[in-house]
Amino acid sequence: MGSFLTMRPVVLYVSLGFLALGIGAWAQTAPGITEAEGDDTAIPFALPQSGPFNAAEIDIENDQAILDWFRSAHANAAAEAFSHWDDEGEINAACATCHSGEGFRDFYGLDGTQAGVVDGTIDVGGVVDCGTCHNAGLAKISEVTFPSGVVHPVTGVEASCLTCHQGRAAGATVLAATQGMADDEPNGELRFINPHYATAAATWLGGYGAAGYHYEGNAYSGRFFHARPVASCNSCHDPHTLEVQFEPCLTCHEANSPGDIRIARQSYDGSGDTTVGIRSDIQANADLLMSLLLDYTDDVVGAPAIYDATRYPYFFADANGDGAIDMADGRPVAYASWTPRGLRTAFNWKLVTADPGNYAHNPLYSLELLYDAIEDLSAPLGLDMDDLGLLR
Numbered sequence: 001m002g003s004f005l006t007m008r009p010v011v012l013y014v015s016l017g018f019l020a021l022g023i024g025a026w027a028q029t030a031p032g033i034t035e036a037e038g039d040d041t042a043i044p045f046a047l048p049q050s051g052p053f054n055a056a057e058i059d060i061e062n063d064q065a066i067l068d069w070f071r072s073a074h075a076n077a078a079a080e081a082f083s084h085w086d087d088e089g090e091i092n093a094a095c096a097t098c099h100s101g102e103g104f105r106d107f108y109g110l111d112g113t114q115a116g117v118v119d120g121t122i123d124v125g126g127v128v129d130c131g132t133c134h135n136a137g138l139a140k141i142s143e144v145t146f147p148s149g150v151v152h153p154v155t156g157v158e159a160s161c162l163t164c165h166q167g168r169a170a171g172a173t174v175l176a177a178t179q180g181m182a183d184d185e186p187n188g189e190l191r192f193i194n195p196h197y198a199t200a201a202a203t204w205l206g207g208y209g210a211a212g213y214h215y216e217g218n219a220y221s222g223r224f225f226h227a228r229p230v231a232s233c234n235s236c237h238d239p240h241t242l243e244v245q246f247e248p249c250l251t252c253h254e255a256n257s258p259g260d261i262r263i264a265r266q267s268y269d270g271s272g273d274t275t276v277g278i279r280s281d282i283q284a285n286a287d288l289l290m291s292l293l294l295d296y297t298d299d300v301v302g303a304p305a306i307y308d309a310t311r312y313p314y315f316f317a318d319a320n321g322d323g324a325i326d327m328a329d330g331r332p333v334a335y336a337s338w339t340p341r342g343l344r345t346a347f348n349w350k351l352v353t354a355d356p357g358n359y360a361h362n363p364l365y366s367l368e369l370l371y372d373a374i375e376d377l378s379a380p381l382g383l384d385m386d387d388l389g390l391l392r
Helices: 004-007 008-021 063-070 092-097 101-107 131-132 136-140 158-164 169-176 200-209 247-249 278-299 341-355 363-381
Strands: 143-145 151-153 303-306 315-317
Touching: 092 101, 092 158, 101 131, 101 158, 136 303, 143 158, 158 200, 200 341, 200 363, 247 303, 278 341, 278 363, 341 363
Parallel strands: none
Antiparallel strands: 143 151, 303 315
């Protein structure tokens, strides 16, 4: 850490310090150049205006927090989450709220524009900068609307976390798309509905947030209330490194890692093994659901699908059933034989697995969504749920 500061103090202070103020671009004049005579433009100096000095001894306020953030996923400008629009020259307005600090401030009107819409051009190259979470205007945001339509009250930095980790679709989206259609009849107008990625907030609110596809007549666990004082994202995640602070967990849990924690005395996946973390049960049921979904596309729909996690829209056609994705004009053919049953089970699978921390954010809700989707597929596949030995 010391050598990093020694080598790059100027870059850190300028590029990150000004991000903390939420400024998209700092003064055109380079650091250290004095203002021209008669020009009253304020010049932000990154280095003292006189020397000699030792760069390593320059005092950088909040240097550790800045370094932690700089090395986190929120600051990785080269990641797909922030570089996807580079060739286009600007970030799509529908995506900018969460894929750029500038877009987030635009959406909530923290930059003086109309709130509720991104109405300006958002340049590429931005990240979740300091001003996304440290803007004084966050105190004025009192609620966040989820894709399900649920309006959830928030305070402070919760607005940032819950806005960008809620996903972009909900069970209601799937219901609207399939309303009035026969469960097992393919419809060429249906397409895979992606809940999006890193959906921790949607998982956390559970049935109350209604992120998943809820089967009529079934009850769903609500917001996952942990033991006090664990009550927010920052209770477990370092706000700058984003890493989970595991030590507080050991106050109540005996485990070697968060994923080893088990909150139940019974087995949900039919294995009977209660020596492993609840994450194991969730993963096993998710794997079973995917296997059944692919069996369903083959045996019931008669149009086999192949899942490829590395490229969107993830589900692709395999018309001849040879185990290889169909290609057309050199491109993979997206799966287009969705039925309402297949679409809703695929959505619940993706929602649960899109949150790698589902076992901590809301394990009960995750297990319920998986169980109900498995049960949904069991009927047309001729499976007996009792034989599977699963618990809801």
